[in-house]
Amino acid sequence: MCDYAGRVPSFHGEDRRPTLSDVAARAGVSKSLVSLVMRAEPGASAETRRRVQEAADQLGYQPDSRARLLRSGRTRLLGVVFGIQHTFHADLVTELYAAARETGFELALSAVTPGRDEPEAINGLLQDRCEALLMVAPRSPVAALARLAARLPVVVLARGVRDAAVDVVRNADADGMHLAVDHLVRLGHSRIAHIDGGRAAGAADRRRGYRDAMGWNGLAASVRIVPGGLTEEDGAAAARALLDDLPTAVAVFNDRCATGVLDVLTRARVEVPAEISVIGYDDDRLARLSHLDLTTVAQDTAAMARLAVGRAIERAEGSPVGRRELVAPPRLVVRGTTGPCVSR
Amino acid sequence: MCDYAGRVPSFHGEDRRPTLSDVAARAGVSKSLVSLVMRAEPGASAETRRRVQEAADQLGYQPDSRARLLRSGRTRLLGVVFGIQHTFHADLVTELYAAARETGFELALSAVTPGRDEPEAINGLLQDRCEALLMVAPRSPVAALARLAARLPVVVLARGVRDAAVDVVRNADADGMHLAVDHLVRLGHSRIAHIDGGRAAGAADRRRGYRDAMGWNGLAASVRIVPGGLTEEDGAAAARALLDDLPTAVAVFNDRCATGVLDVLTRARVEVPAEISVIGYDDDRLARLSHLDLTTVAQDTAAMARLAVGRAIERAEGSPVGRRELVAPPRLVVRGTTGPCVSR
DNA sequence: CGCACATCCTGGAACGTTCCAGGCATCCAC
DNA sequence: GTGGATGCCTGGAACGTTCCAGGATGTGCG
Numbered sequence: 001m002c003d004y005a006g007r008v009p010s011f012h013g014e015d016r017r018p019t020l021s022d023v024a025a026r027a028g029v030s031k032s033l034v035s036l037v038m039r040a041e042p043g044a045s046a047e048t049r050r051r052v053q054e055a056a057d058q059l060g061y062q063p064d065s066r067a068r069l070l071r072s073g074r075t076r077l078l079g080v081v082f083g084i085q086h087t088f089h090a091d092l093v094t095e096l097y098a099a100a101r102e103t104g105f106e107l108a109l110s111a112v113t114p115g116r117d118e119p120e121a122i123n124g125l126l127q128d129r130c131e132a133l134l135m136v137a138p139r140s141p142v143a144a145l146a147r148l149a150a151r152l153p154v155v156v157l158a159r160g161v162r163d164a165a166v167d168v169v170r171n172a173d174a175d176g177m178h179l180a181v182d183h184l185v186r187l188g189h190s191r192i193a194h195i196d197g198g199r200a201a202g203a204a205d206r207r208r209g210y211r212d213a214m215g216w217n218g219l220a221a222s223v224r225i226v227p228g229g230l231t232e233e234d235g236a237a238a239a240r241a242l243l244d245d246l247p248t249a250v251a252v253f254n255d256r257c258a259t260g261v262l263d264v265l266t267r268a269r270v271e272v273p274a275e276i277s278v279i280g281y282d283d284d285r286l287a288r289l290s291h292l293d294l295t296t297v298a299q300d301t302a303a304m305a306r307l308a309v310g311r312a313i314e315r316a317e318g319s320p321v322g323r324r325e326l327v328a329p330p331r332l333v334v335r336g337t338t339g340p341c342v343s344r
Numbered sequence: 345m346c347d348y349a350g351r352v353p354s355f356h357g358e359d360r361r362p363t364l365s366d367v368a369a370r371a372g373v374s375k376s377l378v379s380l381v382m383r384a385e386p387g388a389s390a391e392t393r394r395r396v397q398e399a400a401d402q403l404g405y406q407p408d409s410r411a412r413l414l415r416s417g418r419t420r421l422l423g424v425v426f427g428i429q430h431t432f433h434a435d436l437v438t439e440l441y442a443a444a445r446e447t448g449f450e451l452a453l454s455a456v457t458p459g460r461d462e463p464e465a466i467n468g469l470l471q472d473r474c475e476a477l478l479m480v481a482p483r484s485p486v487a488a489l490a491r492l493a494a495r496l497p498v499v500v501l502a503r504g505v506r507d508a509a510v511d512v513v514r515n516a517d518a519d520g521m522h523l524a525v526d527h528l529v530r531l532g533h534s535r536i537a538h539i540d541g542g543r544a545a546g547a548a549d550r551r552r553g554y555r556d557a558m559g560w561n562g563l564a565a566s567v568r569i570v571p572g573g574l575t576e577e578d579g580a581a582a583a584r585a586l587l588d589d590l591p592t593a594v595a596v597f598n599d600r601c602a603t604g605v606l607d608v609l610t611r612a613r614v615e616v617p618a619e620i621s622v623i624g625y626d627d628d629r630l631a632r633l634s635h636l637d638l639t640t641v642a643q644d645t646a647a648m649a650r651l652a653v654g655r656a657i658e659r660a661e662g663s664p665v666g667r668r669e670l671v672a673p674p675r676l677v678v679r680g681t682t683g684p685c686v687s688r
Numbered sequence: 689c690g691c692a693c694a695t696c697c698t699g700g701a702a703c704g705t706t707c708c709a710g711g712c713a714t715c716c717a718c
Numbered sequence: 719g720t721g722g723a724t725g726c727c728t729g730g731a732a733c734g735t736t737c738c739a740g741g742a743t744g745t746g747c748g
Contacts, residue, residue, distance in 0.1 A: 017473075017495075019703090019704055019705085020704065020705065021704080029727075029728090030727070030728045030729075031704090031705085031706095031728090031729090032706080032707085032727080032728065032729075032730095033726085033727060033728075035705070035706060035707090036727090039706090042725095043725080043726065043727080044725095044726070044727080045725080045726065045727095048726080048727085060495070062470050062471060063471060063704090063705080064414070064471070064473055064703090064704055064705070065410075065471040065472055065473070065705095066409075066410040066411075066413050066414045066419070066472075066473060066703090066704080066705085067410075067414050067703070067704035067705035067706090067733090068704080068705050068706075069410050069705085069733095070408070070410045070411050070414055070703090070704080070705070070706095070733050070734065070735085071704080071705045071706040071707080071732075071733050072705080072706055072707085072733085073706090073733070075410070084428075084434045084437055084438060085434055085438070085629070087431075090428045090429060090434075093428055093455060093457070094428060094429070094455075094457040094458060094459065094460075097455065097457055097459065097460050098457075098459045098460075106468065108452075109453040109454070109455060110453070111437060111438075111441065111453060113437070113438040113441055113442075114438060115438065115441060115442045116438075116441050116442075124450065126406055127406060127407065127408075127409045128409055128410075129361075129408055129409070129410060151404075232633050232635065232636075233633055233634060233635070236633075236634065236635035260633070260635055263607075263610075263635050263636070264635055266607075266610045266611055267610055267635075269613075285429070289576050289577055289580075289604070290577060290580065291576065291577070291580035291604055291607050291608055291611075292576075292607070363733090363734055363735085364734065364735065365734080373697080373698090374697070374698045374699075375698090375699090375734090375735085375736095376697080376698065376699075376700095376736080376737085377696085377697060377698075379735070379736060379737090380697095380736095383736090386695095387695080387696065387697080388696070388697080389695085389696065389697095392696080392697085407734090407735080408733090408734055408735070409735095410733090410734080410735085411703090411733070411734035411735040411736090412734080412735050412736075413703095413735085414703050414704065414705085414733090414734080414735070414736095415702075415703050415734080415735045415736040415737080416703085416735080416736055416737085417703070417736090
């Protein structure tokens with residue numbers, strides 16, 4: 001009755017953590033019943049449920065996910081591969097957690113870092129017997145992704161992959177860049193440059209969107225594409241290249257890159273948006289910083305996360321699913337770095 | 345002999361992944377032997393070892409970590425709690441992966457996001473039966489950390505915690521800020537302000553370091569502390585507050601915050617470092633961006649990661665350990681945002 | 689030749705769960 | 719009263735590993 005004190009686990013190695021049997025013994029019921037109660041399944045009276053719960057609390061019982069999952073044959077685990085250095089990936093992961101919240105599935109994160117490549121990140125998750133893989137803008141070649149998809153459901157986020165076996169959740173990159181250009185045109189700009197993303201995921205589509213939109217607006221002759229990339233560094237370099245012959249507006253591959261552009265411009269005493277308008281892409285949390293106040297094209301990360309998690313679970317459960325590729329519409333977010341063209 | 349083709353797992357739900365027994369059957373040996381071979385333990389002849397390996401490869405066998413760990417009683421898992429929105433945390437996690445590489449321990453990441461608080465992040469790791477917890481600049485009160493440390497070894501990074509039960513790996517924040525101030529004084533500055541980190545981890549120590557260093561340099565009368573924080577936003581706000589009465593130099597709580605400061609300054613046409621010197625803290629990858637070129641005080645993340653992982657493992661194995669608190673020395677990194685004082 | 693001692697291997701019992709088949713009351717309808 | 723539900727509970731067999739106690743062989747040495 002008052003033997004509680006001694007049971008608080010304190011010497012880590014020594015006394016092992018309490019198990020179902022311990023709780024069962026203390027509550028005077030069977031393991032199976034405790035199991036029921038812990039999972040909130042029907043089949044126990046309110047009174048016993050309370051007693052069991054109490055015993056569990058007193059012992060500080062925590063179910064062992066390994067045993068649990070081993071037995072049930074399912075891990076209810078979704079593996080997430082992402083680049084820990086990318087703020088936009090972080091934003092997506094944040095939303096993935098939110099989306100997974102009420103689904104009964106947990107997320108297992110595996111980061112790609114400068115010293116830990118994608119195959120390595122994936123391998124860890126395979127050993128954990130994840131039921132599906134969510135990959136944020138993976139770099140692996142299509143063939144590798146396809147091979148992986150033969151083992152378990154693979155959902156790729158923020159990158160297009162033309163393979164029948166892998167699901168894709170992305171935003172309409174071309175449309176988004178179209179929005180950006182249209183916005184600039186409406187503001188009176190015609191000399192609109194594009195700093196691109198090189199071989200990054202989505203870069204090709206955004207480049208195409210830029211070209212199309214320019215053509216659509218009768219500005220095909222003014223197309224100007226400057227090689228960029230996906231980091232601040234890349235943006236800064238591109239902006240420096242632009243300084244000699246400034247356009248009146250520039251649509252940048254993504255927000256990180258745009259940050260680099262902005263920085264070089266302000267240092268060079270080029271007024272934004274008075275002399276030049278800048279628009280980014282992603283609506284990365286960077287863009288939202290009030291001091292940057294970057295106009296951008298938002299990817300609906302929340303919606304994409306929901307779609308991706310939903311799709312991954314459907315596949316894991318073997319439910320019939322619809323279209324292999326889910327495309328979220330992008331949305332223009334006007335902030336302070338774009339303004340009317342004051343032609344020189 | 346040629347029954348290989350059919351065994352490539354393809355319909356996810358249908359045929360379960362191969363187990364030890366499958367491999368054993370195919371190689372014509374016992375499960376136990378396969379187990380030995382997979383773990384590269386002695387006790388099998390070179391020839392059988394080869395045969396088993398071959399069978400495993402053909403089946404695409406991957407050990408099931410759940411079962412493995414359940415049985416062995418150990419998870420060889422180190423839980424990592426970190427803020428996914430913080431670039432510096434990402435830098436540390438990157439190093440943690442590197443440090444864990446050859447230890448036989450794996451990292452289990454659990455992110456803190458705006459919608460997922462620390463207790464929740466911790467809980468996930470507890471269910472995974474991690475053998476120790478690495479917490480990057482946790483916000484939890486000391487009491488909560490102490491309670492946690494009663495259950496399993498806890499190593500806190502980048503924050504001081506005065507509790508006998510939790511290990512701490514941090515850099516000497518006060519010394520680091522001392523270095524920063526000394527550097528500025530050497531450059532001829534005397535009107536040196538400090539934009540602080542409020543209640544953030546390490547902020548109190550850095551504030552103290554600033555005060556001490558000012559006193560030490562005979563500048564006690566010039567002490568000027570401006571409330572800041574740990575984000576770009578906070579830095580921008582602090583910088584705006586400073587504009588009316590600019591000091592000749594400012595030592596900022598961290599690099600993220602310094603980024604905000606720099607941005608506001610350049611926009612206000614204040615030349616850095618000609619009119620004002622700015623120094624950050626952390627040597628976050630932000631600071632290294634060439635276009636920012638921020639002078640800063642580097643925390644030796646690689647060393648801290650090694651120490652933290654080492655300490656966590658020692659505790660998990662129950663080896664005797666030395667001092668509870670490990671302090672890494674900070675290092676001044678001079679880049680482009682600090683320069684000689686041109687007093688007005 | 690017999691005995692100890694490697695070396696290579698096997699069988700079966702754990703680990704902490706979940707799941708299934710069933711047991712024992714109690715209750716209701718006929 | 720009897721038969722069948724229904725509600726609450728139990729015991730024991732999985733799950734895929736590792737670990738331990740041993741069983742074969744072969745080898746060296748007195």
